[in-house]
Amino acid sequence: MSGESLEIGLEAAIGITDYMAFGWADPSAEDSDLMIGGDVAVAGFKEDGLPFVDDFFITKYSECAKKGDGVAEGVCPDSVYEGPDGVGLANSSMLVYGHRSDGVSFVRYRWHTSKVKGNYDRPVNHTANMKVIWALGPIKPPDTINPYYLPQNHGAENFGHLVLNISEHVNDCKGPLDAEDKEDQGVIIADGNVPLVVSSAPAMHYPNPPNPAKVLYINKKEAPVLRVERGVPVKFSIQAGHDVALYITSDPLGGNATMRNQTETIYAGGPEAHGVQASPTELVWAPDRNTPDNIYYHSLYDQKMGWRVEVVDGGLSDMYNNSVVLDDQQVTFFWSLSKDSISIAARGEKKSGYLAIGFGSGMVNSYVYVGWMDATGIGHVNSYWIDGKNALSVHRTRENLTHVRCKTENGIITLEFTRPLDPSCRRERRVECKNIIDPTSPLKVVWAMGTKWTNDHLTDRNMHSSTSNRPIRVQLLRGSAEAEQELLPVLAVHGFMMFVAWGILFPGGILAARYLKHLKGDGWYRIHVYLQYSGLVIVLLALLFAVAELRGFYVSSTHVKFGFTTIFLACIQPLNAFLRPQKPANGEQAPFNRVIWEYFHAIVGRCAIVLGIAALFTGLKHLGDRYGVENVHGLSWALAIWFLIAALIVFYLEYHERQRIRRQIFERSNWVLGNLEEDDSLDLLSQSRTTANKEFLPSARMEVQLEPLNR
Secondary structure, eight states: OOSSEEEEEEEEOOOTTEEEEEEEOOTTSOGGGOSTTOEEEEEEEOTTSOEEEEEEEESSSSBOEEOTTSOEESEEEHHHHHOGGGTTTOOOEEEEEEEEETTEEEEEEEEESSOOOTTSOOOOOTTSOEEEEEEEEEEEOOOSSOOSOEEOOOTTTSEEEEEEOTTSOOOOOOOOOOOSOOTTTTEEEOBTTBOEEEEEEEOSSOSSSSOOSEEEEETTEESOEEEEETTSOEEEEEOSBTTOOEEEESOSSOSOGGGGTOOOOEEEEOTTOOBOSSSOEEEEEOOOTTSOSEEEEEESSSTTSSEEEEEEOOOHHHHOSEEEEOGGGOEEEEEEEOSSEEEEEEEESSOOSEEEEEESSSSTTEEEEEEEEOTTSOEEEEEEEEOSSSGGGEEEOOOOOEEEEEEEETTEEEEEEEEESSOOSOTTTOGGGGOOOOTTSOEEEEEEEESOOOSSOOOGGGSOSEEOSSOEEEETTTTEEEEGGGTHHHHHHHHHHHHHIIIIIHHHHHHHHHHSTTSSSSHHHHHHHHHHHHHHHHHHHHHHHHHHHHTSOOOOSHHHHHHHHHHHHHHHHHHHHHTOOOOOOTTSOOOHHHHHHHHHHHHHHHHHHHHHHHHHHHHHHHHHHHHOOTTHHHHHHHHHHHHHHHHHHHHHHHHHHHHHHHHHHHHHTTOBTTOOOOOTTSOTTOHHHHHHHHTTSTTSOOOOBOOOOOO
């Protein structure tokens, strides 16, 4: 005790959800009515095991409540009486320390004796005899309506009073308390920041005999129940000896189940998890949301040296790697990705009878997962395909959902499940087989809530009472979410630039090189080079737009694979042109490396065009599947018609080119002696060139017209 404060310790053998109350009574009150007007501190433990203490004032024998005029009455915190201005300020108590062990709660706090705030604090005279009151009973945790721990009825026996002078020295302690209910006596609660010391010692009170002579101890407790939280790493400091290898297993006996021709799942540890006090071995284990509720810790070499591990749910943010808040801030969406599956959770932020999340631009034409509690309090999560706006349009699917959970706390529903990324079933027979999740593409998520849901016989009354106003595009790999319309212009620019390159510029450059060589000069060459380089620049710019939208390279979808292949081939062509062998002189036969170069240059270019066209079509399909563009089918048909017209033009030009080459060959059959100029329009890759050369062979019969020379 100091001049202005007093330290008080409260200890009681009570349940984990009970409170301890101690304080000063109204000096003017009768002994039969001391509680009214009492100024007390209420202490206890929260759901997460942390202690708390708060300052209460008693105006009525009832739970704290507010009347119609907003005035509070009952057993209420001082801050409730003081109103909004007193929140966090009207508290004369300050927590110092607290712990709970073997069914006994202990809380120490500091109480101000001289500072009296408002009308709800009793001054404490540390030299006078004062009446104090106490009570024990259950406490109600905070909720959305009352954000405080509120004491409930303490019963007929769990309260009392006495006269106390805090300046007197009293030693009336009867020794340590022994709780009758010791449900948590043998429980070790893992703390992510403090290692659990694993040792071995003789069995004294092993909880599951028969047992070996030596068993495992954790933090000096003999084979306790170990309680861990999903998503919170547990660190072990193994000091049990080199003949004891710790492992976490699904087998209740341990000692390597395979030696007994049994199967087991090992979650952590193994032959290397052994050590001594001088050289301990550290083992870190992180139970996840798929870890069963009850597993075991044992030695790998001997049976029944350990005991049970209770795996409880932690916070969703601990159990999942990513989370985003969906539209209207009403639903939080959690997920964790693995190689072939995705684990998903959703939690509503307000009370409802069911919670539904859907993958699509809206609830119509989307895959929906609904979580609700039935009349017996059992949670369910079902999957549906919705193709309309009435109850008959909600179709139950047989999607392969595992690790399904659904629970409600104060009317707030949380659903969880795991599903494969690709259902890998026959898509033409079951609609849910088309519900493929591509982690590299944004997943559009919507939500809905309502008052009631059932397994069968849905009616329009089961429809939602509130929904999201728009879908949110969730970037699964990046762990973020964005509004859908913000990224569509980027995709439109990317697609249009790719169409200009692969639908106009690159084909135009190839046509110029193929059908304009017969013109005098190098105009065809200039057109070919300018169009190809312009197309390459546009392709690279469009690629930067896509990379900026996805914030990285993700080669997984068919469109991306086609796209990267075509860009690679397009980038090869400038390098190939730089290494072009020298063109042969007129009348000379083309060298072998020149012929090979022309074949390679032509084949790579044509393959790039074909793959580029495929990338355009797969890009439109990807746009429709993942981004819900309504006119994607119309755009696909327009693109197909465009390339069909281009193909007809190519057939027409090819026909006239072959006719022109035939006329040249026919005219060359009547060539004039001395005219050695070679027509550059003949393509090395053209079959007509071979035919023409054959007509000039010495073994062939030909007619020559001689002309006189004029001097």
